[in-house]
Amino acid sequence: MLDLVEPLETDGMLGFVRTDDEALVSCLGDPQRTVAAYRELLRRGQNALSAIRSGLRDGDPAVREGCKFAHSDARAVAALEASHAKDPSPAVRKKAGWFIPGGTIYARTARLSPDQGTSNRPF
Numbered sequence: 001m002l003d004l005v006e007p008l009e010t011d012g013m014l015g016f017v018r019t020d021d022e023a024l025v026s027c028l029g030d031p032q033r034t035v036a037a038y039r040e041l042l043r044r045g046q047n048a049l050s051a052i053r054s055g056l057r058d059g060d061p062a063v064r065e066g067c068k069f070a071h072s073d074a075r076a077v078a079a080l081e082a083s084h085a086k087d088p089s090p091a092v093r094k095k096a097g098w099f100i101p102g103g104t105i106y107a108r109t110a111r112l113s114p115d116q117g118t119s120n121r122p123f
Contacts, residue, residue: 021051028055028066038066053079061089068099077101 016023016033021044027037041048055067056079064083077100084096098105 021048022054024048025051025055025067026058026060026063029058029060029062031062034066038069042069049076052076056080056083061087061092064089064092065095068095 016027016037019040021041024037024041025048027033028041030037041052052067052069053076055063056076058064058067064087068080080096080100084093084100087093087096097103100106
C-alpha cells in the first residue's frame with residue numbers, strides 16, 4: 001500500500017514543486033511565478049522575512065528586485081542601502097533607491113493610513 005502524503009495547502013494552489021520560503025523567494029525571479037510567490041510570501045508575513053532578506057543577496061538580479069517589498073523591516077533597509085550603492089545591476093540599484101529612506105516608495109508606504117492609524121507597510 002502506498003503512503004499518501006497530504007500536500008501543503010498552498011502546493012496545489014500555487015502549482016510549485018516546493019513551497020518553502022526560500023523556493024518562493026527564488027520564484028520572484030520567474031516572470032510566470034512572481035505574482036503567486038509574492039502573494040504567498042505576503043500571506044506568510046514575518047515568517048518569510050529571513051528568506052526575503054537572503055533573497056536581497058541572490059545571484060539573480062530579478063530575485064533581488066523582487067525582494068524589495070520587504071523594505072519596512074529594519075534589517076532589510078541595510079541590505080537595500082547596500083544594493084542601492086553597489087549592486088552590479090543598474091535596475092536593482094535604481095529600484096533599491098525607491099525603497100530606502102528618502103525614496104519615493106518608502107515615503108509613500110511609511111505614511112499612516114488615515115482610517116486605521118496604522119502603517120501601510122507590507123510587514
